[in-house]
Amino acid sequence: MTTAKPYLTGHYAPVADEITATGLTVEGHLPPELTGRLLRNSHNPKPGITPTHWFKGSGMVHGIRLRDGRAEWYRNRWVHTPALDGAPYLTEHGPDLTASTAGTHVIEHAGRLLALCEANLPFELTADLETVGAYDFGGKLTSAMTAHPKEDPVTGELHFFASSPFPPYLIHHVSSPDGTVLESQEVPGASAALKHDFAVTEHHVVFLEGSVTFDPAEHSGIPYRWHDAQASRIGVMPRGAGGAARVRWYEIGQGYTMHLANAYEDARGRVVIEGPAVGREGWQRSWNWWVGTPDRGAEPNSGSRSRRWTVDLTTDTVREEQTDDLTVEFPTINEEYLGREHRYQYALSFPDDLGIGNHTLVKYDRATGARTLRPFGTGRLPSEAVFVPAEGATEEDAGYLLTIVGDLNTETSELLVLDASDLAAPPIATVHLPRRVPAMIHGSWIPDAAL
Numbered sequence: 001m002t003t004a005k006p007y008l009t010g011h012y013a014p015v016a017d018e019i020t021a022t023g024l025t026v027e028g029h030l031p032p033e034l035t036g037r038l039l040r041n042s043h044n045p046k047p048g049i050t051p052t053h054w055f056k057g058s059g060m061v062h063g064i065r066l067r068d069g070r071a072e073w074y075r076n077r078w079v080h081t082p083a084l085d086g087a088p089y090l091t092e093h094g095p096d097l098t099a100s101t102a103g104t105h106v107i108e109h110a111g112r113l114l115a116l117c118e119a120n121l122p123f124e125l126t127a128d129l130e131t132v133g134a135y136d137f138g139g140k141l142t143s144a145m146t147a148h149p150k151e152d153p154v155t156g157e158l159h160f161f162a163s164s165p166f167p168p169y170l171i172h173h174v175s176s177p178d179g180t181v182l183e184s185q186e187v188p189g190a191s192a193a194l195k196h197d198f199a200v201t202e203h204h205v206v207f208l209e210g211s212v213t214f215d216p217a218e219h220s221g222i223p224y225r226w227h228d229a230q231a232s233r234i235g236v237m238p239r240g241a242g243g244a245a246r247v248r249w250y251e252i253g254q255g256y257t258m259h260l261a262n263a264y265e266d267a268r269g270r271v272v273i274e275g276p277a278v279g280r281e282g283w284q285r286s287w288n289w290w291v292g293t294p295d296r297g298a299e300p301n302s303g304s305r306s307r308r309w310t311v312d313l314t315t316d317t318v319r320e321e322q323t324d325d326l327t328v329e330f331p332t333i334n335e336e337y338l339g340r341e342h343r344y345q346y347a348l349s350f351p352d353d354l355g356i357g358n359h360t361l362v363k364y365d366r367a368t369g370a371r372t373l374r375p376f377g378t379g380r381l382p383s384e385a386v387f388v389p390a391e392g393a394t395e396e397d398a399g400y401l402l403t404i405v406g407d408l409n410t411e412t413s414e415l416l417v418l419d420a421s422d423l424a425a426p427p428i429a430t431v432h433l434p435r436r437v438p439a440m441i442h443g444s445w446i447p448d449a450a451l
Helices: 280-291
Strands: 020-024 026-028 036-043 059-067 070-078 105-109 112-116 123-125 131-134 158-163 170-175 181-186 198-200 204-209 212-214 224-226 232-238 248-252 262-265 271-277 305-312 317-322 328-332 344-349 360-365 371-375 380-382 386-389 399-407 412-419 429-432 442-447
Touching: 036 105, 036 112, 036 399, 158 198, 198 262, 204 262, 204 271, 224 280, 232 305, 248 317, 271 328, 305 328, 386 442
Parallel strands: 105 442
Antiparallel strands: 020 070, 026 429, 036 059, 036 442, 059 070, 105 112, 112 123, 123 131, 158 170, 170 181, 198 204, 204 232, 212 224, 232 248, 262 271, 271 305, 305 317, 328 344, 344 360, 360 371, 380 399, 386 399, 399 412, 412 429
Protein backbone atom coordinates (compact mmCIF):
# COMPACT_ATOMS: atom_id res chain seq x y z
CA MET A 1 0.00 0.00 0.00
CA THR A 2 1.39 3.40 -1.01
CA THR A 3 1.11 6.17 1.55
CA ALA A 4 -0.35 9.35 0.10
CA LYS A 5 2.01 12.29 -0.07
CA PRO A 6 1.28 14.77 2.75
CA TYR A 7 0.88 17.60 0.25
CA LEU A 8 -1.99 15.68 -1.36
CA THR A 9 -3.94 15.08 1.86
CA GLY A 10 -5.84 16.99 4.54
CA HIS A 11 -5.70 20.75 4.14
CA TYR A 12 -3.52 20.32 1.07
CA ALA A 13 -5.64 17.81 -0.87
CA PRO A 14 -6.11 19.23 -4.37
CA VAL A 15 -9.49 19.83 -5.97
CA ALA A 16 -10.34 17.92 -9.13
CA ASP A 17 -12.15 20.53 -11.20
CA GLU A 18 -12.77 24.18 -12.01
CA ILE A 19 -16.06 25.70 -10.86
CA THR A 20 -17.82 29.06 -10.74
CA ALA A 21 -20.37 29.95 -8.06
CA THR A 22 -22.28 33.23 -7.84
CA GLY A 23 -24.24 35.04 -5.15
CA LEU A 24 -22.23 33.77 -2.18
CA THR A 25 -23.73 33.89 1.31
CA VAL A 26 -22.36 36.69 3.49
CA GLU A 27 -22.67 36.95 7.27
CA GLY A 28 -22.06 40.42 8.67
CA HIS A 29 -21.33 43.38 6.43
CA LEU A 30 -18.65 43.72 3.76
CA PRO A 31 -17.09 47.21 3.91
CA PRO A 32 -17.74 49.18 0.71
CA GLU A 33 -14.02 49.74 0.09
CA LEU A 34 -13.69 45.98 -0.41
CA THR A 35 -14.53 46.28 -4.09
CA GLY A 36 -12.21 44.05 -6.04
CA ARG A 37 -10.84 40.52 -6.05
CA LEU A 38 -9.04 38.42 -3.46
CA LEU A 39 -6.85 36.04 -5.44
CA ARG A 40 -4.92 33.12 -3.98
CA ASN A 41 -2.50 30.73 -5.69
CA SER A 42 -1.05 27.33 -4.86
CA HIS A 43 -0.08 23.95 -6.26
CA ASN A 44 -2.96 21.74 -7.38
CA PRO A 45 -1.90 18.82 -9.61
CA LYS A 46 -4.43 17.33 -11.99
CA PRO A 47 -6.25 14.17 -10.81
CA GLY A 48 -4.03 11.11 -11.10
CA ILE A 49 -0.78 13.07 -11.05
CA THR A 50 1.57 12.82 -8.07
CA PRO A 51 4.41 15.33 -8.35
CA THR A 52 7.75 14.43 -6.77
CA HIS A 53 7.74 17.68 -4.79
CA TRP A 54 4.93 19.90 -3.50
CA PHE A 55 6.33 22.81 -5.51
CA LYS A 56 6.02 20.77 -8.75
CA GLY A 57 2.22 20.71 -8.65
CA SER A 58 0.47 22.80 -11.30
CA GLY A 59 -0.74 26.23 -10.22
CA MET A 60 -4.40 26.92 -9.55
CA VAL A 61 -5.75 30.40 -8.74
CA HIS A 62 -8.82 30.81 -6.54
CA GLY A 63 -10.69 34.11 -6.67
CA ILE A 64 -13.47 35.83 -4.75
CA ARG A 65 -15.14 38.89 -6.28
CA LEU A 66 -16.49 41.48 -3.82
CA ARG A 67 -18.50 44.56 -4.80
CA ASP A 68 -20.98 46.91 -3.11
CA GLY A 69 -21.24 44.76 0.00
CA ARG A 70 -21.85 41.56 -1.98
CA ALA A 71 -19.74 38.48 -2.67
CA GLU A 72 -20.53 38.15 -6.36
CA TRP A 73 -18.56 35.04 -7.22
CA TYR A 74 -15.99 32.42 -6.38
CA ARG A 75 -14.09 30.67 -9.11
CA ASN A 76 -10.98 28.54 -9.43
CA ARG A 77 -8.88 28.00 -12.53
CA TRP A 78 -5.71 26.13 -13.34
CA VAL A 79 -3.05 28.32 -14.91
CA HIS A 80 -2.83 26.77 -18.35
CA THR A 81 0.91 26.61 -18.96
CA PRO A 82 2.78 24.01 -21.02
CA ALA A 83 3.73 22.31 -17.71
CA LEU A 84 0.04 21.69 -16.92
CA ASP A 85 -0.03 19.35 -19.91
CA GLY A 86 3.27 17.69 -19.04
CA ALA A 87 5.80 19.76 -20.99
CA PRO A 88 9.27 19.52 -19.38
CA TYR A 89 11.14 22.55 -18.08
CA LEU A 90 14.45 21.31 -19.48
CA THR A 91 14.59 20.61 -23.22
CA GLU A 92 17.39 19.78 -25.63
CA HIS A 93 17.65 23.51 -26.29
CA GLY A 94 17.86 24.46 -22.61
CA PRO A 95 15.28 25.70 -20.07
CA ASP A 96 11.78 26.47 -21.33
CA LEU A 97 10.78 29.52 -19.32
CA THR A 98 7.13 29.01 -20.29
CA ALA A 99 6.97 25.48 -18.79
CA SER A 100 5.90 26.89 -15.44
CA THR A 101 3.79 25.57 -12.60
CA ALA A 102 2.80 29.25 -12.05
CA GLY A 103 1.67 28.16 -8.60
CA THR A 104 3.40 30.36 -6.02
CA HIS A 105 1.88 33.84 -6.14
CA VAL A 106 -0.52 36.05 -8.09
CA ILE A 107 -0.15 39.84 -8.32
CA GLU A 108 -1.29 42.85 -10.34
CA HIS A 109 1.13 45.12 -12.17
CA ALA A 110 0.31 47.77 -14.78
CA GLY A 111 -3.25 46.49 -14.97
CA ARG A 112 -2.22 42.88 -15.63
CA LEU A 113 -2.82 39.88 -13.39
CA LEU A 114 0.32 37.74 -13.23
CA ALA A 115 0.64 34.20 -11.84
CA LEU A 116 4.21 33.63 -10.68
CA CYS A 117 6.69 30.82 -10.11
CA GLU A 118 10.30 31.83 -9.57
CA ALA A 119 11.92 29.51 -12.14
CA ASN A 120 9.89 30.82 -15.09
CA LEU A 121 8.23 33.71 -16.85
CA PRO A 122 5.03 35.07 -15.31
CA PHE A 123 1.69 34.06 -16.82
CA GLU A 124 -0.97 36.65 -17.51
CA LEU A 125 -4.59 35.99 -16.48
CA THR A 126 -7.83 37.74 -17.33
CA ALA A 127 -10.00 39.34 -14.64
CA ASP A 128 -12.03 36.10 -14.68
CA LEU A 129 -8.84 34.03 -14.15
CA GLU A 130 -8.62 32.57 -17.64
CA THR A 131 -5.05 32.14 -18.92
CA VAL A 132 -3.78 34.64 -21.50
CA GLY A 133 -0.23 33.25 -21.74
CA ALA A 134 3.38 33.86 -20.80
CA TYR A 135 4.23 37.52 -20.24
CA ASP A 136 7.74 38.85 -20.96
CA PHE A 137 7.28 42.62 -20.51
CA GLY A 138 7.20 43.25 -24.24
CA GLY A 139 10.26 41.10 -24.88
CA LYS A 140 12.37 42.88 -22.25
CA LEU A 141 12.35 39.96 -19.79
CA THR A 142 14.48 37.06 -21.02
CA SER A 143 15.06 35.46 -17.62
CA ALA A 144 12.87 33.96 -14.93
CA MET A 145 11.03 36.22 -12.49
CA THR A 146 10.84 35.89 -8.72
CA ALA A 147 7.52 34.96 -7.15
CA HIS A 148 8.01 37.86 -4.69
CA PRO A 149 8.29 41.14 -6.60
CA LYS A 150 8.06 44.34 -4.56
CA GLU A 151 6.10 47.42 -5.59
CA ASP A 152 7.41 50.64 -4.08
CA PRO A 153 4.32 52.39 -2.67
CA VAL A 154 5.85 55.82 -3.33
CA THR A 155 7.24 55.46 -6.86
CA GLY A 156 4.96 52.66 -8.11
CA GLU A 157 8.02 50.88 -9.55
CA LEU A 158 8.06 47.09 -9.44
CA HIS A 159 11.35 45.52 -8.34
CA PHE A 160 12.00 41.87 -9.10
CA PHE A 161 14.89 39.52 -9.67
CA ALA A 162 15.92 36.39 -11.51
CA SER A 163 17.90 33.75 -9.63
CA SER A 164 19.70 30.90 -11.36
CA PRO A 165 21.90 27.98 -10.29
CA PHE A 166 24.20 28.95 -13.17
CA PRO A 167 25.83 32.28 -14.07
CA PRO A 168 24.52 34.90 -14.10
CA TYR A 169 23.34 33.88 -10.63
CA LEU A 170 21.32 37.04 -9.91
CA ILE A 171 19.76 39.74 -12.09
CA HIS A 172 17.79 42.66 -10.66
CA HIS A 173 15.02 44.27 -12.74
CA VAL A 174 12.90 47.39 -12.29
CA SER A 175 9.63 48.04 -14.13
CA SER A 176 7.83 51.37 -14.27
CA PRO A 177 4.19 51.67 -13.12
CA ASP A 178 3.09 51.26 -16.75
CA GLY A 179 4.98 47.97 -17.16
CA THR A 180 8.09 49.23 -18.96
CA VAL A 181 11.35 47.57 -17.88
CA LEU A 182 13.58 50.47 -16.89
CA GLU A 183 16.76 48.63 -15.93
CA SER A 184 18.22 45.15 -15.62
CA GLN A 185 21.50 44.62 -13.75
CA GLU A 186 23.53 41.51 -13.06
CA VAL A 187 24.45 41.55 -9.37
CA PRO A 188 28.11 40.58 -8.82
CA GLY A 189 29.19 38.39 -5.94
CA ALA A 190 26.00 36.29 -5.86
CA SER A 191 26.20 32.50 -5.74
CA ALA A 192 24.05 29.50 -6.70
CA ALA A 193 22.29 29.67 -3.31
CA LEU A 194 18.49 29.50 -3.38
CA LYS A 195 16.99 33.00 -3.32
CA HIS A 196 13.22 33.02 -2.83
CA ASP A 197 12.41 36.45 -1.40
CA PHE A 198 14.14 39.82 -1.13
CA ALA A 199 13.37 43.35 0.06
CA VAL A 200 13.59 46.97 -1.00
CA THR A 201 14.09 50.05 1.17
CA GLU A 202 13.93 53.70 0.20
CA HIS A 203 17.51 53.64 -1.09
CA HIS A 204 18.56 49.99 -1.28
CA VAL A 205 17.71 46.53 -2.59
CA VAL A 206 18.39 43.70 -0.14
CA PHE A 207 19.11 40.07 -1.14
CA LEU A 208 19.44 37.06 1.17
CA GLU A 209 21.46 33.94 0.47
CA GLY A 210 21.00 31.10 2.95
CA SER A 211 22.72 27.75 3.42
CA VAL A 212 20.51 26.08 0.79
CA THR A 213 22.19 25.87 -2.60
CA PHE A 214 22.06 24.12 -5.96
CA ASP A 215 22.79 20.40 -5.80
CA PRO A 216 22.31 18.25 -8.93
CA ALA A 217 22.29 15.15 -6.71
CA GLU A 218 18.84 16.15 -5.39
CA HIS A 219 16.32 14.27 -7.54
CA SER A 220 12.99 15.53 -6.21
CA GLY A 221 12.67 17.90 -9.14
CA ILE A 222 13.83 20.90 -7.07
CA PRO A 223 17.65 20.57 -7.18
CA TYR A 224 18.58 22.33 -3.93
CA ARG A 225 19.88 21.07 -0.59
CA TRP A 226 21.22 22.38 2.68
CA HIS A 227 25.03 22.61 2.67
CA ASP A 228 26.96 23.66 5.75
CA ALA A 229 29.76 24.99 3.52
CA GLN A 230 27.37 27.50 1.91
CA ALA A 231 27.65 30.74 3.84
CA SER A 232 24.50 32.68 4.67
CA ARG A 233 24.82 36.28 3.46
CA ILE A 234 22.98 39.56 3.03
CA GLY A 235 23.61 41.63 -0.07
CA VAL A 236 22.85 45.37 0.11
CA MET A 237 22.72 47.13 -3.26
CA PRO A 238 22.06 50.84 -3.83
CA ARG A 239 18.95 51.46 -5.91
CA GLY A 240 19.29 53.02 -9.35
CA ALA A 241 21.41 52.59 -12.44
CA GLY A 242 24.88 51.31 -11.62
CA GLY A 243 23.89 50.24 -8.13
CA ALA A 244 24.84 46.61 -8.74
CA ALA A 245 28.50 47.56 -9.05
CA ARG A 246 28.36 48.86 -5.47
CA VAL A 247 26.64 45.88 -3.85
CA ARG A 248 28.12 44.79 -0.51
CA TRP A 249 27.76 41.26 0.87
CA TYR A 250 27.72 40.51 4.61
CA GLU A 251 28.07 37.02 6.11
CA ILE A 252 25.52 36.15 8.80
CA GLY A 253 24.70 33.15 10.98
CA GLN A 254 23.89 29.92 9.20
CA GLY A 255 20.22 29.55 8.29
CA TYR A 256 17.59 30.06 5.63
CA THR A 257 14.90 32.70 5.27
CA MET A 258 12.01 31.83 2.98
CA HIS A 259 9.97 35.03 3.38
CA LEU A 260 10.68 38.54 4.60
CA ALA A 261 8.23 40.81 6.40
CA ASN A 262 9.90 44.09 5.39
CA ALA A 263 13.12 46.09 5.35
CA TYR A 264 13.79 49.77 5.93
CA GLU A 265 16.45 52.32 6.84
CA ASP A 266 16.40 53.51 10.44
CA ALA A 267 17.20 57.00 11.72
CA ARG A 268 20.92 56.16 11.71
CA GLY A 269 20.85 54.98 8.11
CA ARG A 270 21.21 51.32 9.05
CA VAL A 271 19.34 48.77 6.94
CA VAL A 272 16.94 46.72 9.10
CA ILE A 273 15.54 43.45 7.72
CA GLU A 274 12.92 41.25 9.39
CA GLY A 275 11.49 37.81 8.70
CA PRO A 276 11.33 34.25 10.02
CA ALA A 277 14.33 31.94 9.55
CA VAL A 278 15.16 28.29 10.13
CA GLY A 279 18.34 26.36 10.90
CA ARG A 280 19.48 23.10 9.33
CA GLU A 281 16.99 20.88 11.17
CA GLY A 282 14.08 23.21 10.52
CA TRP A 283 14.88 23.32 6.82
CA GLN A 284 15.17 19.53 6.63
CA ARG A 285 11.89 19.09 8.47
CA SER A 286 10.10 21.27 5.92
CA TRP A 287 11.91 19.68 2.98
CA ASN A 288 10.93 16.19 4.08
CA TRP A 289 7.29 17.26 4.06
CA TRP A 290 7.62 18.93 0.66
CA VAL A 291 9.06 15.78 -0.94
CA GLY A 292 6.65 13.47 0.90
CA THR A 293 9.13 11.64 3.14
CA PRO A 294 7.16 9.82 5.89
CA ASP A 295 9.83 10.58 8.50
CA ARG A 296 9.98 14.33 9.13
CA GLY A 297 13.52 13.71 10.32
CA ALA A 298 14.08 16.61 12.73
CA GLU A 299 13.11 17.98 16.10
CA PRO A 300 9.49 19.22 16.19
CA ASN A 301 10.49 22.52 17.80
CA SER A 302 12.89 23.47 14.99
CA GLY A 303 10.46 25.67 13.05
CA SER A 304 11.05 29.16 11.76
CA ARG A 305 11.44 31.96 14.30
CA SER A 306 11.20 35.71 13.75
CA ARG A 307 14.57 37.37 13.27
CA ARG A 308 15.97 40.84 12.72
CA TRP A 309 19.19 41.76 10.95
CA THR A 310 20.58 45.29 11.32
CA VAL A 311 23.23 46.16 8.74
CA ASP A 312 25.45 49.13 9.59
CA LEU A 313 26.79 50.38 6.28
CA THR A 314 29.25 52.68 8.03
CA THR A 315 31.00 50.05 10.14
CA ASP A 316 30.27 47.15 7.74
CA THR A 317 28.81 45.05 10.55
CA VAL A 318 25.59 43.07 11.03
CA ARG A 319 23.69 42.48 14.25
CA GLU A 320 21.39 39.45 14.22
CA GLU A 321 18.74 38.71 16.84
CA GLN A 322 15.72 36.49 17.38
CA THR A 323 12.69 38.65 18.14
CA ASP A 324 10.08 36.02 19.07
CA ASP A 325 9.86 32.34 19.97
CA LEU A 326 6.72 31.33 18.04
CA THR A 327 6.94 29.11 14.97
CA VAL A 328 5.69 31.48 12.29
CA GLU A 329 5.64 31.92 8.53
CA PHE A 330 3.97 34.01 5.82
CA PRO A 331 4.69 37.43 7.36
CA THR A 332 2.70 40.36 5.95
CA ILE A 333 2.33 44.09 6.57
CA ASN A 334 0.29 47.03 5.40
CA GLU A 335 2.12 47.37 2.08
CA GLU A 336 1.72 51.14 2.08
CA TYR A 337 4.72 50.87 4.48
CA LEU A 338 6.78 48.53 2.29
CA GLY A 339 10.39 49.69 2.33
CA ARG A 340 9.73 52.14 5.18
CA GLU A 341 9.64 51.53 8.91
CA HIS A 342 6.41 49.80 9.91
CA ARG A 343 4.87 49.34 13.33
CA TYR A 344 2.67 46.28 12.79
CA GLN A 345 3.23 42.97 11.12
CA TYR A 346 1.18 39.80 10.87
CA ALA A 347 2.05 36.14 10.45
CA LEU A 348 0.65 32.63 10.77
CA SER A 349 1.77 30.48 13.67
CA PHE A 350 1.87 26.76 12.96
CA PRO A 351 1.59 23.78 15.29
CA ASP A 352 4.75 21.71 15.12
CA ASP A 353 3.22 18.86 13.13
CA LEU A 354 1.77 21.02 10.32
CA GLY A 355 -1.32 18.85 10.72
CA ILE A 356 -4.74 19.60 12.13
CA GLY A 357 -3.57 21.46 15.23
CA ASN A 358 -4.65 24.93 16.27
CA HIS A 359 -3.23 27.41 13.77
CA THR A 360 -3.07 31.01 14.92
CA LEU A 361 -2.93 34.45 13.36
CA VAL A 362 -0.34 36.66 15.08
CA LYS A 363 -0.12 40.45 15.19
CA TYR A 364 3.09 42.10 16.35
CA ASP A 365 3.28 45.67 17.62
CA ARG A 366 6.92 46.59 17.10
CA ALA A 367 6.59 49.81 19.11
CA THR A 368 5.34 48.23 22.33
CA GLY A 369 6.56 44.65 21.85
CA ALA A 370 3.01 43.35 22.27
CA ARG A 371 1.99 40.12 20.58
CA THR A 372 -1.69 39.33 19.92
CA LEU A 373 -2.88 35.85 18.99
CA ARG A 374 -6.09 34.81 17.26
CA PRO A 375 -6.55 31.01 17.30
CA PHE A 376 -8.82 29.40 14.73
CA GLY A 377 -9.53 26.06 16.41
CA THR A 378 -8.50 22.49 15.72
CA GLY A 379 -8.71 21.47 12.08
CA ARG A 380 -9.04 25.04 10.78
CA LEU A 381 -6.19 26.45 8.68
CA PRO A 382 -6.11 30.16 7.73
CA SER A 383 -4.30 31.42 4.66
CA GLU A 384 -1.69 34.16 4.69
CA ALA A 385 -3.37 37.33 5.96
CA VAL A 386 -3.69 40.05 3.30
CA PHE A 387 -4.00 43.59 4.64
CA VAL A 388 -6.42 46.03 2.96
CA PRO A 389 -6.44 49.64 4.24
CA ALA A 390 -9.74 51.13 5.40
CA GLU A 391 -11.04 54.08 3.43
CA GLY A 392 -9.55 57.30 4.78
CA ALA A 393 -7.27 55.42 7.20
CA THR A 394 -4.81 57.52 9.20
CA GLU A 395 -3.44 54.73 11.43
CA GLU A 396 -1.21 51.99 10.08
CA ASP A 397 -3.45 49.15 11.31
CA ALA A 398 -6.74 50.78 10.29
CA GLY A 399 -7.95 48.20 7.82
CA TYR A 400 -8.90 44.61 7.24
CA LEU A 401 -7.15 41.27 7.21
CA LEU A 402 -8.49 38.88 4.59
CA THR A 403 -7.87 35.17 5.13
CA ILE A 404 -9.44 32.05 3.65
CA VAL A 405 -9.98 29.43 6.34
CA GLY A 406 -10.23 25.76 5.43
CA ASP A 407 -12.07 23.52 7.90
CA LEU A 408 -11.33 19.78 7.93
CA ASN A 409 -14.12 19.22 10.43
CA THR A 410 -16.78 20.22 7.92
CA GLU A 411 -14.86 20.02 4.62
CA THR A 412 -15.75 23.66 3.94
CA SER A 413 -13.99 27.00 3.57
CA GLU A 414 -14.86 30.60 4.28
CA LEU A 415 -13.37 34.02 3.70
CA LEU A 416 -13.00 35.98 6.94
CA VAL A 417 -12.77 39.76 6.97
CA LEU A 418 -11.10 40.68 10.26
CA ASP A 419 -10.49 44.04 11.93
CA ALA A 420 -6.71 44.46 11.70
CA SER A 421 -6.75 46.85 14.66
CA ASP A 422 -8.49 44.34 16.95
CA LEU A 423 -7.82 40.66 16.30
CA ALA A 424 -10.04 39.65 19.24
CA ALA A 425 -13.15 41.18 17.67
CA PRO A 426 -15.64 38.95 15.85
CA PRO A 427 -15.24 38.86 12.06
CA ILE A 428 -16.61 41.93 10.31
CA ALA A 429 -17.85 39.57 7.60
CA THR A 430 -17.78 35.88 6.74
CA VAL A 431 -18.20 34.76 3.13
CA HIS A 432 -19.18 31.12 2.79
CA LEU A 433 -17.42 29.47 -0.14
CA PRO A 434 -18.96 26.68 -2.22
CA ARG A 435 -16.19 24.15 -1.59
CA ARG A 436 -13.21 23.33 0.57
CA VAL A 437 -10.38 25.45 -0.77
CA PRO A 438 -6.98 23.73 -0.49
CA ALA A 439 -4.28 25.34 1.61
CA MET A 440 -2.59 27.96 -0.54
CA ILE A 441 0.71 29.77 -0.66
CA HIS A 442 0.45 33.47 -1.59
CA GLY A 443 -2.10 35.90 -2.94
CA SER A 444 -3.17 39.51 -3.31
CA TRP A 445 -6.10 41.85 -2.92
CA ILE A 446 -6.67 43.51 -6.32
CA PRO A 447 -8.95 46.56 -6.11
CA ASP A 448 -11.09 47.29 -9.15
CA ALA A 449 -9.20 50.54 -9.72
CA ALA A 450 -6.02 48.56 -10.48
CA LEU A 451 -7.66 46.74 -13.38
